[in-house]
Amino acid sequence: MPSLWSNLCPVCHQGRIFRDLVRMNPRCPACGEVFEKESGYFVGAMIASYFLGVFLALPVLLLSIFRFELEAVWAIALCIGQTLLMQPFLFRYSRILWIQLEARLTRVAKAGSNRKT
Numbered sequence: 001m002p003s004l005w006s007n008l009c010p011v012c013h014q015g016r017i018f019r020d021l022v023r024m025n026p027r028c029p030a031c032g033e034v035f036e037k038e039s040g041y042f043v044g045a046m047i048a049s050y051f052l053g054v055f056l057a058l059p060v061l062l063l064s065i066f067r068f069e070l071e072a073v074w075a076i077a078l079c080i081g082q083t084l085l086m087q088p089f090l091f092r093y094s095r096i097l098w099i100q101l102e103a104r105l106t107r108v109a110k111a112g113s114n115r116k117t
């Protein structure tokens, strides 16, 4: 089973989700699994992207203010710059995380419903 950050298809673990840094395959090239299940599917990935961005920017903000004693405005500007530079990675890994989480939760839900019957 690939990790939550793996670029591999959550179904067959062979096909790649992203073909390069930001371009996504609509379907798994190996098994044909559709990655965008429905319109608006990746809204949850936007929320994941927000939390990943905050998780990565907060240490930089705190270090720049408390360790390197930058003024708050420069520390915030640094975090904004960092977040802008990291956008391709945030985009990619938030979608990968969303696809992997959805596949695992679906698997758990199916296993739970099979036990009841």
Ligand SMILES: [Zn+2]
Residues within 6 Å of the ligand: 009, 010, 011, 012, 013, 014, 015, 028, 029, 030, 031, 032, 033
């Ligand atoms: Zn696949």
